[in-house]
Amino acid sequence: MPDKTTYLAEGPRVGIRHFTLEDGPEFTALARESRALHAPWLFPPGDLAAYAEYAGRLIEDPTRAGFLVCTLDDDRIAGFVNINNIVQGAFRSGALGYGAFAHAAGRGLLGEGLDLVQRYAFGALGLHRLEANIQPANVASVALVRRAGHRLEGFSPDFLLIDGAWRDHQRWAITAEMVPPPPPSAAFAQS
Template sequence: MRPWPARLHDGEITLRPLRYSDQADWRSARERNVAWLAPWDATAPPGAENRPATFRQLVRRLHGLARDGSAYPFAVEVSGRFAGQVTVSNIVRGSAQFGSLGYWLDRDYAGRGVMPMAVAMVIDHCFFTAGLHRIEIAIRPENSNSLRVVEKLGLREVGFAPKFLHIDGAWRDHRLYAVTVEECPDGMRARLSS
């Protein structure tokens, strides 16, 4: 099995490449959840290159990164309905074999175990198909929902990064969590289920 494109499935949850045809569902979810997501959304700092202006540009950029092997942008579906996104980015090969994982979820699906399972599926894919050694997740200290995801998965906190990412219009502190393949030899899904 090759690392990308990939389609992952567990129960009612399916992860697949983000595609142009997701535009209406993606936009609807983002608009309905603007207050829910805005405090955690990355923003471009002053003077930085602008982010993609359209959904098509976003998908095109993510597909290019996926072709280069530097990102895996997954759409999250629950029972066939678009529910959010999990993206592994900043993939480094060579001696590091590392990637950063980020995610967002439509509030309608929160509290149902969707995101912990989706993140577990992606980590397993990164370790056992893509050959990565370490996955890191950066979370704002105030983001209790995301903190619950890493707690459910048993990821260990490895550090604190002051002013780590530009989020919601300012440089924000983040707590750093990580897992290596040696820490879950049977997979993250198995760890989540135990």
């Protein structure tokens, strides 16, 4: 069983922790196994060089925060939630990116992890707003943020360059005031 002090927050089945470079072999193997699940929405790094660059940005860049969603019973990576384009000051906002790996898909693990990340972002990171930009046909992703309490705020044509084309996106967002108090069973780190 993993050392519980490595988690920033825990729910009933998952904990969240920051990316490390040492997670590369597991992460990339899971990304390769999950290509059919992720396409055409998401393209996580599938080799160690790409992972090192990707994780390095999440680890070093103060405008990004990356979280691995891991199952508590074995510390296996179930998915990831990243907060990109973090802006402090009066805006205190960030953009969400996330994905579940195939072995964990459909089990509610990423939803539990997203809830933990949102609470961490609104607490320890001091953010006020998180936004998720989702291609309208990505039904699973829309359902995930809807369950997490996000509201649909608009539509952005040709918003992001994905897989060589500019894709339309829906804008979903949540603010700190929209999140109910954590359940008594959730544990959050103080730092």
